[in-house]
Amino acid sequence: MHITEIKHDSNAEIPYHVHDSSQLLIVKSGISKVQVENGWWLVMPETGLYIPPKIPHRALYAKDANIVRVLFNSKNPSTLSHVSLITFSNLTNALIEEIMRLKNQEYTLEVFNQLELIYQLLHYQVKDNLKKDNLYISDGYDKRLKYITNKLKNNPCCLDSLYQLAKEANSSLRTINRLFEKETGLTFSQWRHHLRMMIAIEKLLQGSSITKIAFEVGYQSSNSFSTAFHKYMGQPPQKYLLNYKAT
Numbered sequence: 208m209h210i211t212e213i214k215h216d217s218n219a220e221i222p223y224h225v226h227d228s229s230q231l232l233i234v235k236s237g238i239s240k241v242q243v244e245n246g247w248w249l250v251m252p253e254t255g256l257y258i259p260p261k262i263p264h265r266a267l268y269a270k271d272a273n274i275v276r277v278l279f280n281s282k283n284p285s286t287l288s289h290v291s292l293i294t295f296s297n298l299t300n301a302l303i304e305e306i307m308r309l310k311n312q313e314y315t316l317e318v319f320n321q322l323e324l325i326y327q328l329l330h331y332q333v334k335d336n337l338k339k340d341n342l343y344i345s346d347g348y349d350k351r352l353k354y355i356t357n358k359l360k361n362n363p364c365c366l367d368s369l370y371q372l373a374k375e376a377n378s379s380l381r382t383i384n385r386l387f388e389k390e391t392g393l394t395f396s397q398w399r400h401h402l403r404m405m406i407a408i409e410k411l412l413q414g415s416s417i418t419k420i421a422f423e424v425g426y427q428s429s430n431s432f433s434t435a436f437h438k439y440m441g442q443p444p445q446k447y448l449l450n451y452k453a454t
Contacts (some may be wrong), residue, residue, distance in 0.1 A: 208326045209278040210306050214264055215268040223265045229279045231293070231333065232256045233303065241265070243290055245390070246345035249405055251412065251451070254342075255293045257333050263288060270413055275303060279326065287334065292425050294338040297454025302329050344402055347390035351376040352383065356391075359399060364425040369395045404439050409431070412451060417444055 215221075215237070232241065233255040240257055241248045243264050250256045257263055293299075302325050309318050309325075346356040352375040359365055367375075373383040387395045403424040410420045419430035437443045442450070 208280055208306075208322060210303075210310055211276045211278075212307070213274050213276060215272045215274065217268065217270050219268045219272075221266040223263050224280060225261050225406055226258070227260055229260050230258045231277040231279070231329070232258065232266070233275040233277065233295075235273040235275060237268060237270050237274075238409060239272060239274065240267045240269070240409070241290075242267070245348050246343055248290065248292060249342040249409055250292065251342075253295045254338060255295065255299075257287055257291045257293055259288060259290065262323050264290075269409070275307075277303075277306070277329070279330075286426075291333075291341075292338040292342055293333055294336050296332065299329070299332045299336060302332065341401070342405065342408070344398070344405055345391040345393075347386060349386050350389060351378040352386040352390055355383065356398075356402075356435075359402060360406075363403050364423055366425060400435070400439070404436065407436060407444070408440075411444055411448055420444075 232239065232250065234250050234252050236252055238252075239250040239256075241258075241264055242248055243262060248256055253451065258312055306322065306325055306329075310324055312318055339395045346353050346360075351373075355372045358375075360373070368382050369383060376383065384395065387393060387398055391398050393401065403426075407420050407424050410423065411417075415423075417433065418429045421427075421429045424432070427434035433443050436447070
């Protein structure tokens with residue numbers, strides 16, 4: 208197991224790459240957006256992203272971020288077969304802190320045995336602490352669908368109808384409807400709403416005002432945005448931000 212502390216500056220981008228072993232990407236401060244072949248994850252403090260071996264991915268950091276990267280031994284089997292967001296328990300945090308402490312000690316047999324034990328415990332924690340909040344959104348695989356999802360990711364305030372978007376993508380409304388449900392598991396309206404909420408969360412945690420966020424993600428007023436956010440996240444944006452800062 209190999210662990211590294213890394214600091215990323217604002218607007219840093221780590222290009223697509225792969226690891227031979229599984230990885231746990233832990234965000235200590237800031238926010239990381241991790242993109243895989245068909246979608247992306249929003250990784251916030253007190254959460255981590257588990258990435259199995261051989262999965263191409265890249266990471267983007269809109270603001271300064273401090274992360275810890277844990278690379279597990281390639282000889283050990285992967286904990287999970289798919290990319291997964293992990294919420295940190297007190298035990299998980301304690302295990303990471305102990306790894307960091309041991310890392311700075313002389314590498315003896317006793318230290319090696321302790322790290323192996325922590326490795327086993329950390330794997331159990333990864334499996335037992337899958338985060339229920341859905342901070343992942345799929346881009347799909349089909350090039351016509353990806354044209355639309357990429358356009359809306361880059362311009363979440365876009366109000367074009369699916370008919371207009373399908374025409375731009377050289378496809379039919381029926382085909383694009385089918386692709387959304389098949390490749391993202393959501394209808395178009397559900398997908399767009401989820402995208403807007405994810406981008407809103409990211410901007411909220413970066414310090415943008417609610418009014419600014421509302422217009423940037425396609426709402427006509429801060430009240431309509433706050434209502435939609437409350438309905439989707441179970442709490443208004445102000446309370447969500449306060450709860451986040453309290454963690």
